[in-house]
Structure formats: structure tokens, C-alpha cells
Amino acid sequence: MISVEEATKKLKSRVKPLKAEEISVLKSFGRILREDIRSPLSIPPFDRSAMDGYAVKAANLLGASGKEPVALNVLEDIPAGQVGKFRLKKGTAARIMTGAPLPRGADTVVMVEDTESAQDRVLINRSLAKGTHVAPAGEDIKKGERVLQTGTLIGAAEMGMIAATGRSKVKVSIKPKVCVISTGSEILKPGKALQPGHIYDANGYSLIGLATELGADARFLGIAPDRKGALERKIARADDADLLVLSGGVSVGDYDLVQDILLDMGIKRIFYKVNIKPGKPVFAGIQGKRFVLGLPGHPVSCMVTFKLFAGLLIDTMLGKEETGLRRRQAFLSVPIRLKPARRKFLRGILKETDGRVTVQPFHAQESSILKSMVSANVLIDAPEGVTELKAGSLVDVIPL
Ligand code: AMP
Numbered sequence: 036m037i038s039v040e041e042a043t044k045k046l047k048s049r050v051k052p053l054k055a056e057e058i059s060v061l062k063s064f065g066r067i068l069r070e071d072i073r074s075p076l077s078i079p080p081f082d083r084s085a086m087d088g089y090a091v092k093a094a095n096l097l098g099a100s101g102k103e104p105v106a107l108n109v110l111e112d113i114p115a116g117q118v119g120k121f122r123l124k125k126g127t128a129a130r131i132m133t134g135a136p137l138p139r140g141a142d143t144v145v146m147v148e149d150t151e152s153a154q155d156r157v158l159i160n161r162s163l164a165k166g167t168h169v170a171p172a173g174e175d176i177k178k179g180e181r182v183l184q185t186g187t188l189i190g191a192a193e194m195g196m197i198a199a200t201g202r203s204k205v206k207v208s209i210k211p212k213v214c215v216i217s218t219g220s221e222i223l224k225p226g227k228a229l230q231p232g233h234i235y236d237a238n239g240y241s242l243i244g245l246a247t248e249l250g251a252d253a254r255f256l257g258i259a260p261d262r263k264g265a266l267e268r269k270i271a272r273a274d275d276a277d278l279l280v281l282s283g284g285v286s287v288g289d290y291d292l293v294q295d296i297l298l299d300m301g302i303k304r305i306f307y308k309v310n311i312k313p314g315k316p317v318f319a320g321i322q323g324k325r326f327v328l329g330l331p332g333h334p335v336s337c338m339v340t341f342k343l344f345a346g347l348l349i350d351t352m353l354g355k356e357e358t359g360l361r362r363r364q365a366f367l368s369v370p371i372r373l374k375p376a377r378r379k380f381l382r383g384i385l386k387e388t389d390g391r392v393t394v395q396p397f398h399a400q401e402s403s404i405l406k407s408m409v410s411a412n413v414l415i416d417a418p419e420g421v422t423e424l425k426a427g428s429l430v431d432v433i434p435l
């Protein structure tokens with residue numbers, strides 16, 4: 036049996052980023068950027084007014100006050116989107132709106148509230164420091180600046196940033212096609228009437244959720260019973276997948292046929308069985324560019340092993356800046372006794388109170404208790420060989 040690290044290493048050495056495609060920025064939410072974005076322009080591209088008011092030269096307002104206002108001739112109106120025609124000379128101002136470019140000769144904007152207008156003149160009640168209410172060119176972004184790095188997850192702010200540089204299209208990773216099959220003769224499609232001895236499929240749904248969350252194009256191929264022909268037919272439908280994930284049927288029971296069928300179909304084994312709890316019986320294989328994972332049927336084992344192994348594959352295929360599991364640390368709030376044999380990923384509830392981050396294990400840790408995944412927000416990573424984790428000790432946690 037190999038360790039999680041050895042298993043991950045075996046996958047890492049075989050998986051590569053998929054191709055990139057160019058798509059509309061409007062459709063890019065949640066995608067992974069596959070180019071550096073540099074701005075070909077300064078943002079804003081010109082010195083612009085940050086207020087509605089009057090563009091002036093600060094030096095012309097020296098000594099202005101409510102009692103002794105300075106009177107300036109208003110040369111023109113400059114709304115946003117227009118460029119002033121005149122250069123400001125001594126004794127002049129231009130009416131200007133927020134977002135409009137400062138006219139030549141101006142260096143400061145006086146807010147409407149600090150002025151009184153009188154026909155084509157304006158009275159200014161105060162002096163201002165040069166540059167007041169002016170957003171200088173390049174205040175946000177300098178021309179040539181790299182604003183986003185390849186591998187970044189595109190969210191709302193990133194979409195706006197890309198568009199602000201003048202781009203309507205952007206290069207992103209194609210979404211890995213992840214096909215999911217649930218196996219087991221007892222597994223029933225939700226929506227059908229429950230039959231004796233059957234349970235509804237949970238894994239198919241959790242796996243589609245996890246794959247979607249990671250940014251894959253996740254497709255559910257349905258449920259296959261524990262019969263060779265039926266399993267083979269389902270598996271064959273995933274020929275063009277980048278990753279095929281099956282749950283159930285990969286252990287050592289009489290009806291656990293998945294591994295043998297996969298090997299018969301020409302899929303080469305990368306590893307089988309990893310020294311973890313939950314999730315020991317996990318199969319990883321490869322055929323051409325397609326990866327295949329056979330995950331244990333217990334819903335918790337299934338989700339945990341997906342996060343460990345499918346997560347790494349999908350992240351790498353997407354060319355993400357960071358791949359695999361993110362980690363942080365927390366103080367354990369109660370002691371945990373453990374059997375030393377296997378590396379454990381316990382479901383835990385992380386809390387942050389007054390800056391102290393604590394984690395408490397969920398009361399039921401059996402791999403069949405799906406409820407623990409609903410309640411938990413982290414997995415507590417308990418190393419192999421450890422028999423006790425003391426209350427107050429610092430442990431590694433993996434956010435779910
Ligand atoms: P297996 O790995 O096939 O031996 O299954 C282990 C346990 O997980 C059994 O109790 C199965 O009924 C259960 N199981 C397998 N597949 C699913 C599924 N898709 N949804 C919910 N439970 C499942």
C-alpha cells in the first residue's frame with residue numbers, strides 16, 4: 036500500500052495542463068486564465084476629474100475664502116466623454132463633470148459645493164492644494180503593467196480588470212471533461228420509487244458537485260449494476276473524457292468488478308490501495324490521455340478520495356496557479372484517540388473566535404456518514420503512526 040504523497044506523486048508525473056481556448060470575457064467567470072494580462076494603456080488613460088465642479092489652476096486660487104472669493108471666467112463645459120477645447124489661462128476655469136479629462140492648463144478641481152456661479156463667471160470660496168479631486172493618469176494601472184497572471188481563477192473583479200484593459204476576449208483553459216459513473220446493483224436513481232434492498236445514489240451527485248466546483252465540465256453517465264457487460268457499456272461511453280470517475284465496486288467483495296474490467300479494457304494501473312482512512316481501496320489508471328479513478332462506494336470515502344486525487348488531476352489539467360489541497364492550521368479543541376495504522380482525514384468543524392482558530396472533530400467518523408461531510412467544513416489531517424492528538428495541539432486542516 037502506498038502513501039497519499041506517493042500516490043499524488045505518481046499522478047503528478049503523468050498529468051499535464053490541457054489546451055487553452057479564447058472566449059468572451061463575459062463568459063469567463065470561474066475559468067482559469069492561461070495568459071498574463073498586461074495593460075496596453077494607463078488606467079485612467081488621462082488626468083480626470085473625480086468630482087462635478089470646476090477645473091482650475093490651484094495657483095490662481097491663493098487666498099480665496101468665503102469673504103474674498105476669487106472670480107474666474109468659465110470658458111466651457113466639459114461633460115464626461117468630451118475633451119476640452121481651451122487651455123486655461125489666468126483668471127479662467129472650465130465647468131467639468133466627474134470622469135471628464137482635465138483641460139490643458141488645469142491641475143485641480145473645485146467641487147460645485149465650494150463655488151457660486153454667476154452667469155459666465157464662477158466665484159470660488161476656498162483655495163485648494165494642487166491636484167485636489169484629480170485622478171491622475173495611471174492612478175489605477177500603469178501602461179505596460181501586468182494586471183493578472185496566468186493560472187489565476189477569474190472572478191468578478193478579474194473580469195472587470197481584463198475588460199478595463201480593452202480586451203473583449205481572453206485565453207482560458209478548456210474545461211476538463213469529467214465523466215462520473217455510480218456503480219452497484221443496489222444503487223437507485225433518485226426520483227424512482229425505493230425498492231427493497233436499494234439505496235439512492237448519493238455519490239454520483241456529490242462527485243458532479245465536486246468536479247463542477249473545481250471548474251470541470253462534469254457529466255453524469257448514470258448508474259451501472261455490478262455486472263460486467265453493463266459496466267463495460269457505461270465505461271465505453273466515457274471514451275473521450277479527460278477523467279473518468281467511478282464510485283463503488285473497487286474493493287475486494289465478490290461483486291467488486293470495477294478494477295478487473297478497467298484493466299481488461301486496456302486501462303493501465305497507476306496505483307491501487309492507498310494507506311488512508313477513509314478511502315483505502317482506490318484505483319487510479321490511465322489510458323492514453325484519459326485518467327480513470329475508481330473510488331470507494333462509501334459516500335465519505337468517495338468524496339475524500341476525489342478531493343485528494345481527482346482534485347490534483349483537474350487542477351493541473353486546468354493549469355491552476357495552485358494545484359491540489361490548500362492547507363491551514365488550527366488548534367484542536369478536544370483530544371482525539373486514533374488507531375495508528377493509517378493516515379486519517381477526519382471530518383472537522385473549524386471555528387474562528389476572537390482570532391483563535393479551533394477545530395473539533397465531527398462526532399461520527401464512519402465513512403458511511405455522509406452527514407459528517409454536510410456538517411464539516413474541514414478535514415483534519417492526522418498523520419500515520421499517531422495514537423493521540425492532544426487538546427490544544429496544532430493540527431493541519433484542509434478546507435472543504
Ligand atoms: P462498495 O465500495 O461498492 O463496496 O460500496 C460500499 C458502500 O457504499 C455500500 O454500502 C454501498 O451501498 C455504498 N454505496 C456505493 N455506491 C454508492 C452511491 N453511489 N451512493 C450511496 N452509497 C453508495
Ligand code: MG
Pocket residue numbers: 218219220283284332
Ligand atoms: Mg458495491
